[in-house]
Amino acid sequence: MLGCAAVPSPAAVPPATVPAAPLADGAQAVVPEPTxxxxxxxxxxxxxxxxxxxTSSVRPGVNDKYYARGAVEKWTEVFEAESREVAANRxxxxxxxxxxxxxxVADIGAGTGLFTFTLAEVVGASGRVxxxxxxxxxxxxxxxxxxxxxxEQVRVIEGGERETxxxxxxxxxxxxxxxxxxxxxxxxxMRSVRRALSPGGEVVVxxxxxxxxxxxKRMLKHVRAPKETVLAELVEAGFELVAEQPLLxxxxxxxxxxxx
Numbered sequence: 001m002l003g004c005a006a007v008p009s010p011a012a013v014p015p016a017t018v019p020a021a022p023l024a025d026g027a028q029a030v031v032p033e034p035t036x037x038x039x040x041x042x043x044x045x046x047x048x049x050x051x052x053x054x055t056s057s058v059r060p061g062v063n064d065k066y067y068a069r070g071a072v073e074k075w076t077e078v079f080e081a082e083s084r085e086v087a088a089n090r091x092x093x094x095x096x097x098x099x100x101x102x103x104x105v106a107d108i109g110a111g112t113g114l115f116t117f118t119l120a121e122v123v124g125a126s127g128r129v130x131x132x133x134x135x136x137x138x139x140x141x142x143x144x145x146x147x148x149x150x151x152e153q154v155r156v157i158e159g160g161e162r163e164t165x166x167x168x169x170x171x172x173x174x175x176x177x178x179x180x181x182x183x184x185x186x187x188x189x190m191r192s193v194r195r196a197l198s199p200g201g202e203v204v205v206x207x208x209x210x211x212x213x214x215x216x217k218r219m220l221k222h223v224r225a226p227k228e229t230v231l232a233e234l235v236e237a238g239f240e241l242v243a244e245q246p247l248l249x250x251x252x253x254x255x256x257x258x259x260x
Contacts, residue, residue: 109179
């Protein structure tokens with residue numbers, strides 16, 4: 001869907017220096033990549049829906065541009081540009097996640113793969129990165145990069161608009177970078193994210209600040225909601241804020257966990 005750009009081969013990316021503290025006790029076992037559905041068939045849903053899950057889109061058509069002819073090439077160039085704050089600060093962002101070898105991570109809205117293969121290098125062969133997206137072109141690109149680089153710990157998952165389609169309790173960290181403002185059904189979707197977390201799991205949401213009088217007119221139009229609204233939706237979806245890290249200038253960095 002969304003937020004991420006092409007990357008060089010993992011062998012060409014220097015390992016990120018990260019703290020050794022785990023996100024949850026024990027590494028999750030590697031799960032085989034799901035068998036692809038027949039062309040045109042919807043991916044199977046996992047996890048039960050909850051009362052109050054959204055039925056109306058908060059922003060219909062927000063992702064339509066990613067389905068256009070030539071979109072993958074166009075958005076790869078945009079997403080990987082060093083002028084983009086999250087691309088320029090990729091190493092610092094990954095370091096701030098405090099991953100270790102063996103961690104299971106969901107790169108939600110993986111797009112063209114800006115973070116996917118760097119995350120895979122950090123978690124190593126004993127870990128796993130589930131690259132989730134809804135756009136066929138991005139999914140095809142991710143599969144191609146996985147095959148090219150031989151990164152077996154990456155699984156490419158076709159998600160839905162209201163749910164990740166990840167197995168319940170399957171990941172220790174869910175990572176959404178410049179993705180939240182592209183969620184048409186944010187509360188329903190984030191409830192799906194919560195179900196996908198293993199005990200002790202966390203969510204990191206990085207997204208654009210939206211501040212009247214400060215944010216550019218272009219970004220005010222592009223980004224649906226300010227941080228305060230996003231936090232309220234995350235609370236409604238069943239999360240609580242753990243910390244906000246002052247790492248970026250134009251984006252906020254929220255670390256959350258399921259509320260008790």
